[in-house]
Amino acid sequence: MYLYALLNYMFSQSEENYLKAIFHLQQNANGGISTSSISEKLTTKAASVTEMIKKLAEKNLVDYQKYYGVQLTETGRKHALLIIRKHRLWEFFLVKRLNFNWDEVHDVAEQLEHIKSPKLVEELDIFLGRPEYDPHGDPIPDANGNLPKAPKKRLSGLKKGDHAICKGFNDNSSSFLQFLDKQNIGLNTKIEVIGIESFDETMTILVNSNTILLSKTATDNIYVEH
Amino acid sequence: MYLYALLNYMFSQSEENYLKAIFHLQQNANGGISTSSISEKLTTKAASVTEMIKKLAEKNLVDYQKYYGVQLTETGRKHALLIIRKHRLWEFFLVKRLNFNWDEVHDVAEQLEHIKSPKLVEELDIFLGRPEYDPHGDPIPDANGNLPKAPKKRLSGLKKGDHAICKGFNDNSSSFLQFLDKQNIGLNTKIEVIGIESFDETMTILVNSNTILLSKTATDNIYVEH
DNA sequence: ATAAATTATTAGGCAAACCTAATAATTTAT
């Protein structure tokens, strides 16, 4: 199908990285995404972002108005979701089939997500049993870009006495994931909120009968179901 | 280990493609490899090859003297073998695990071979059961660049009356492999040589009780054991 | 309301990897 071929083969790795970055920034923001936030996310300079944004706008992947920020078009969003789909399928493969630890997969998946082959994505999905969540608990978009709906709730939003199950992480950096490993916090770990400090929102939680202190930054980045 | 890291992370995709092309050309030639043969293999222009060869020589991946051709250094050869190892492991994965046909895998494997992660290569190798041959019958180098020794014999080298088993193909192009599929020739197919035309070396062979005519070009590209 | 700080854009450059056209070196053919 023409659109599919177009979605799969037309864009450079750089362009794909911009689409993905904009998509992720849109998740946590409303309205247009600023040039500077993109440059921060991709560790490039703002001037480079301006340049690339112009190109993406010409290709109808983003809507863009000077000083008013960027937003993905429907085509841009579809392609961003395809890259995220590939990224998360590969992460699943690496962890579940190749014995990678969840904190080791990010860099490799960043490379693998740019491999262009519609058949590969589909067959990999089948081979893995059409998983719905990656090893970090993030939902894997299906071939049409639909995400399994699991509204995310942050650990930082819970109150004293709440019980919860850990369902994902917003910061997938190796250092954060290693920190979680050290605290024995992982996907589906059961958590009880013992208390919250009023001055900085540090949270005291119970994990496997151990008491652990987590900063607001940490609890903001942990998704739970409760 | 330092050398390993060096081998894995130092080179661009283009550089890797040149190393691989030179390695393959060296298999069928003796002495230095000409600029023009490289440009033909990679469908680039000779001027681009000259440029790249200079760069590879500076990085000690090839030995190079004006008008005397190119040869891989030991480092260059090691890295070429790593890329070939990755290419063939991925082809094995695609055919044996993801239901690709053997004539569909080349382009995807050309992309996957450039993924940089020593752990990925090792774990993939283990996951696949440390296969020795890819789906085309080509040997897969081990982690040290050693190839399982299976000296290759061409079908074109056999005489009338010889029996043989098909063990691999030199031309892995989709069109050639599809031609073979149509003739019911595949890995481990049993062949009997019925006759050879003296004027153009066209060979008449018996495959599953069917008589088939193969051009010299075809028989040159089929490896056999007999 | 104006100065200061922030954010975005433009202009001009650079490196990688390709290209064409012109030229040079070597080999082959008569």
Next chain:
DNA sequence: ATAAATTATTAGGTTTGCCTAATAATTTAT
């Protein structure tokens, strides 16, 4: 042995995606 053909190199250009430095627009602070 010289002309013709082949092969290789050089010079100069292009595109992509990045950079710095200068400038412009907008927002924030006093």
